[in-house]
Amino acid sequence: MQPPPPGLGALLGDTLDIALPGGPLLLPATLHPMLVFVAAGDIRLENGGALARAGLLGGSAGVRLATASPGARVRMAWLKPGQLPRLLGISAAEAFDAYLPLDLLLPAAWLSPLADAAADALRLHAEALLFRLARQHGHRLPTLALPSGWPARGTDDLAAHFGLGLRQFERRFRASTGQTLRAFRPQARLNRLLLHARWTPSPDWADVAAAAGYADQAHLHRDFVRYAGRTPSAYVRGLGDANPALGLYRLPREAILRMCAEPGLRA
Numbered sequence: 001m002q003p004p005p006p007g008l009g010a011l012l013g014d015t016l017d018i019a020l021p022g023g024p025l026l027l028p029a030t031l032h033p034m035l036v037f038v039a040a041g042d043i044r045l046e047n048g049g050a051l052a053r054a055g056l057l058g059g060s061a062g063v064r065l066a067t068a069s070p071g072a073r074v075r076m077a078w079l080k081p082g083q084l085p086r087l088l089g090i091s092a093a094e095a096f097d098a099y100l101p102l103d104l105l106l107p108a109a110w111l112s113p114l115a116d117a118a119a120d121a122l123r124l125h126a127e128a129l130l131f132r133l134a135r136q137h138g139h140r141l142p143t144l145a146l147p148s149g150w151p152a153r154g155t156d157d158l159a160a161h162f163g164l165g166l167r168q169f170e171r172r173f174r175a176s177t178g179q180t181l182r183a184f185r186p187q188a189r190l191n192r193l194l195l196h197a198r199w200t201p202s203p204d205w206a207d208v209a210a211a212a213g214y215a216d217q218a219h220l221h222r223d224f225v226r227y228a229g230r231t232p233s234a235y236v237r238g239l240g241d242a243n244p245a246l247g248l249y250r251l252p253r254e255a256i257l258r259m260c261a262e263p264g265l266r267a
Contacts, residue, residue: 001014001015002015003015007134008127008130008134010080011130012079012080013077013080015076015123016248016251017074018074018244019073019244020043020068021068021244022041022068022070022071022072024065025065025067025244026064026229026230027064027065027066028228028229028245029062029064029226029228030057030059031177031187031191032079032081032092032177033058033059033084033092034077034078035057035126035130036057036076037053037074037075037114038051038052038072039073039074040073041068041069042068043066043067043069043072044066044068045065045066046064046067048099051074051099053111053114054101055101055102056095056099056102056105057076058099059095059177059178061179062226063227063228075126080145081146081176082144082176084143085140085142086138087130087133087134088105088133089105089136089137091176092175092176092178093174093175093177096177097178110129111129113125114129143172144169144172145176146158147161155169158181186227189223190223190224190226190228193212193220193224194227194228194235197232197235198249198253203232203236205233208220208232
């Protein structure tokens with residue numbers, strides 16, 4: 001894990017370097033897009049083909065199935081909420097539930113240094129590309145970034161916070177996240193639990209469900225399966241077993257907060 005280079009911290013969270021043992025991966029749903037650089041081996045998304053050497057993996061409303069070749073290695077950097085236009089000039093909605101190879105978005109000459117780079121040199125070439133993109137698009141305005149405490153605020157209140165009418169807010173929010181606020185809320189709630197479960201040994205799931213505002217433990221169970229692809233107990237076992245698909249959720253607390261937390265995670 002490495003912090004973003006100086007000058008890119010406003011756009012990116014930390015970079016995570018993961019070595020994969022090979023085989024199937026069940027990836028939890030993600031709220032925000034991430035940049036992916038395949039340093040070694042091959043990684044394939046079900047129904048999506050092999051990942052290009054450099055690409056953008058959009059946020060998703062459900063789990064993703066992937067397969068990695070033995071020895072595959074990938075570098076990932078989460079984009080901070082609202083910052084995708086300032087790096088690639090597109091909205092989160094354009095990448096939602098998709099993997100976009102960067103050669104679809106950028107001139108071939110910009111990507112050529114990555115194509116033949118050895119794994120150890122990939123980081124330097126990727127950073128050079130990111131600086132180039134930031135210079136190209138950094139003048140653009142970010143999209144909506146939710147204020148702290150947003151989970152407790154209604155849609156009308158949030159629209160007023162941004163000085164927007166309700167329909168304007170709904171359109172801007174969808175462009176910013178790829179989904180409606182109504183769909184985003186339960187996924188964000190479960191995302192907070194995925195992260196906090198890492199910091200709470202042997203959680204009592206009935207108490208967790210009540211504290212998080214679920215109607216009952218069965219509702220919590222359904223959301224775990226929907227967004228994480230696992231029951232709560234299977235998720236905790238996966239953390240302990242070093243399941244590579246859950247590498248993000250084993251990071252230290254402060255690293256996770258820097259990397260990909262949406263506002264309100266600390267609440």
